[in-house]
Amino acid sequence: MSHAEREDNTAIVQSLAAGFGLEPETLTDDDLADKRDGKQDTTQVKEGGGGLSDAVLADRVADDVLAGQFCWTEGLGWLKWDGKRWASMPEAAPIEAVRRYFIEWHGKAARRRADTTLLKALSGLLSRTKIANVLALTKGIVLKDAADFDRHPDLLNVGNGVVDLTTGTLGKHDPDLLMTKLTAVHFRANAGHADWSAALAALPPSVADWMQIRVGQAASGHMTPDDLLVIGQGGGANGKSTIFGGILRALGDHAVIVPERVLLTNPGDHPTEL
Secondary structure (H helix, E strand, C coil): CCCCHHHHHHHHHHHHHHHHCCCHHHHHHHHHHHHCCCCCCCCCCCCCCCCHHHHHHHHHHHHHHHHCEEEECCCCCCEECCCCCCEEECCCHHHHHHHHHHHHHHHHHHHHCCCCCHHHHHHHHHHHHHHHHHHHCCCCCCCCCCCHHHCCCEEEEEEEEECCCCCEEEEEECEEEECCCCCCCCCCCCCCHHHHHHHHCCCCHHHHHHHHHHHHHHHCCCCCCCCCCCCCCCCCCHHHHHHHHHHHHHHHHHHCCCCHHHHHCCCCCCCCCC
């Protein structure tokens, strides 16, 4: 074989190796000749090539399996994009995604009648230890800072999109916004309800408008400037449950009920609980 022919073969080998996620030295001229002769339709994996090492596989898995679907944070653990928000997921979820990916990879090689060396190497990917080791290395690749999530005080993530509270306009859900919270309802501009109007009407006239504004402020991520804590009081059937129940329903994950001991404090309560 001439020097020029060997250079051409080297370029082809490197191209094939890159496409298969392997290092160039994992292919040989003999392998390439077999591919041209139709003896095999995929690459051979040589010992020490590094193509199926944990470190190399981590990059491949991060790109092909996790990118845009899973991320990992030090504070929140594994998160999965569900089409509307980044939802907390047990580690079993990305493990299952990687397991299926390796099974599919092995299956495709088997259907192409790959050589036994390659099939044996790919079979080694199907062990629990291999999957766990590769996934552990992907954490640094898909890492995100927990402090970067839910940092848009003027955006409200709702069932049918993302509302800009400064304009009242509805945009699309976007994974790049890094939102983990979601309301329980869809947004409808200028929506109203008779029960809500009746509940506000039960308040003193001087309070009703202010109360609705305060609820709107609660939907944002901004602290109120007056440092006032709103407490509903009075007997039954006066609209408290209607107002606060409606707020909790509308805001979903953005609202929370806390036990009264958080406000009253008890010296005996553990600091972590508070």
